[in-house]
Amino acid sequence: MAEITKVVLDAMGGDNAPVEMVKGAVDATGKEKNVKVFLVGKEELVKSELDKYTYDRERIEIVNATEVIETAEPPVNAIRKKKDSSIVVGMKMVKAGDADAFVSAGSSGAILVGGQTLVGRIKGVERPPLAPLIPTEKGVALLIDCGANVDARPSHLVQFARMGSIYMEHVVGVKNPKVAIVNIGAEEEKGNALVKETFPLLKELRDINFTGSIEAREIPRGQADVIVCEAFTGNVILKLTEGLASTLISKIKGGMMSSFRSKIGALLVKPALKKTLKEFDASEYGGAPLLGLNGLVVKTHGSATAKEVSNSILQCITFKEQKINEKIKECIQTDRKSAE
């Protein structure tokens, strides 16, 4: 029998807490036997929500945390002051080895700061990147880094590429994933200073399948599986993808409602369209892992519903079973040895 994966879920994080968090925990434990979920948050609130469901009492447990870190709070301060918040309590459980992973739809800033300071980095990892999956024509691509660090150095991007490649291969299941660096042209001599310095370093790596530069136009076409960039660029790519998809879809829906003729047509295309659009729905793919920590931290969308929460919990099982952190440690330490 496989070992149980223990996931701490922030029951208080996100726009839909605790309702959708609790439902996500119930769904995930219903779908998968080898997982236990700790719901961290205000005990009474969480309990009254959980009592609405039938669930395996052995595999969902409430952990009390009396405080909540709000999205608008300055993260460093919030992590330091609110010692009994769901984020701090949950992350400390991972740090102590009482759980394998922490999942939260709460404040990005607090999760990023807490991940680094409370859970801590794997030795040798310079900066832990946040790496969401984004939809492409061919499936998904891992966008790394996407918000954890600004003004990155070439050595950071090199680690992002290697960690991203491991995640994409062993968690998402893409064999020999194509790794590319975001650039403003396909040629090696193009780019800003960071890309120009990073490119030759990536080219030298023997443990990833580096395919060169990728222009932003090619990202939605699925031309690469791991998209390497610094966090500012990654944040722009992630948010523009989300914003543009939702704008276009609402425009198309609006267009279809503009005449009687098109309204009838809209009824007929609706099921086919729904399937297509589902493929471009980020919540299908679970949350974004913060890689390179002593344990897994997953950030879901602030607007996450039970489906995304449940998918994020299930993704923690694969992460543990595939021993991703052991693989990252090995890869980073080989790198350090060869550098010495």
Place this chain on the structure above:
Amino acid sequence: MAEITKVVLDAMGGDNAPVEMVKGAVDATGKEKNVKVFLVGKEELVKSELDKYTYDRERIEIVNATEVIETAEPPVNAIRKKKDSSIVVGMKMVKAGDADAFVSAGSSGAILVGGQTLVGRIKGVERPPLAPLIPTEKGVALLIDCGANVDARPSHLVQFARMGSIYMEHVVGVKNPKVAIVNIGAEEEKGNALVKETFPLLKELRDINFTGSIEAREIPRGQADVIVCEAFTGNVILKLTEGLASTLISKIKGGMMSSFRSKIGALLVKPALKKTLKEFDASEYGGAPLLGLNGLVVKTHGSATAKEVSNSILQCITFKEQKINEKIKECIQTDRKSAE
């Protein structure tokens, strides 16, 4: 009577030259009386194409240029060596005052280098930005800068904001345009080093309507009219917008063709959908101006057809009639005086 605007069109640039270039020139001169187009390129080739049309011989003139700069050529070298290329000959006409504007679908690199070295910058302009219009839910937004300069400084972004505001107000016709800087969060303290340094400088300006940070998610929603960023970010935004729109549209079309039911529906929604998608078609808006030069240089898409070429020519008329360069000079020089 308004003065005639003289536009040099690179008849050899882009994937569809000379056919679509010549057609674009004929269309533009047919639509608008106050314009004269110089078609620069291989005389015989251009002439045999032009002879297919009826046109006002007073207002379309062929200028011979025996060489062509290819897209793959290193730009600096190409501009220096190919003195009889359509780009060099055309830009020199603008420099000499024989024409007001130069429009090309050719090599971006050569156009950017030639713009700076042959046409030359307006005194005080530190870097000329390339500023395409991108489609939004509410119309269009000007994305500035988008490919001309990498690793920009705060003072460059400040000039981009001011020049972009002038262009958007007087060429596109948006009154008191909202100017925002691309950032990874809405708060003033967020961002990379460049954004953090630039933000307070923009906030101080009295001649633009600065509305603060804009997250990439809000760009397609039309939350700002002038989107300020450095060229690497701008290039990513421009190309991702183009790539994602085309990927989504092809997915939606594919989805509609997936069943008999949806195929019938597709026929009914087609006209409404076509209208919606047209609004997201970049070629509707003409090319991207390279601002801050002693004359106007416009870069159209490499794949530009007659419609985009014609729109780009017509946009030069507004540029001249609205005295955009005089306005830029005045604004930059006021700035320099107040700095002294």
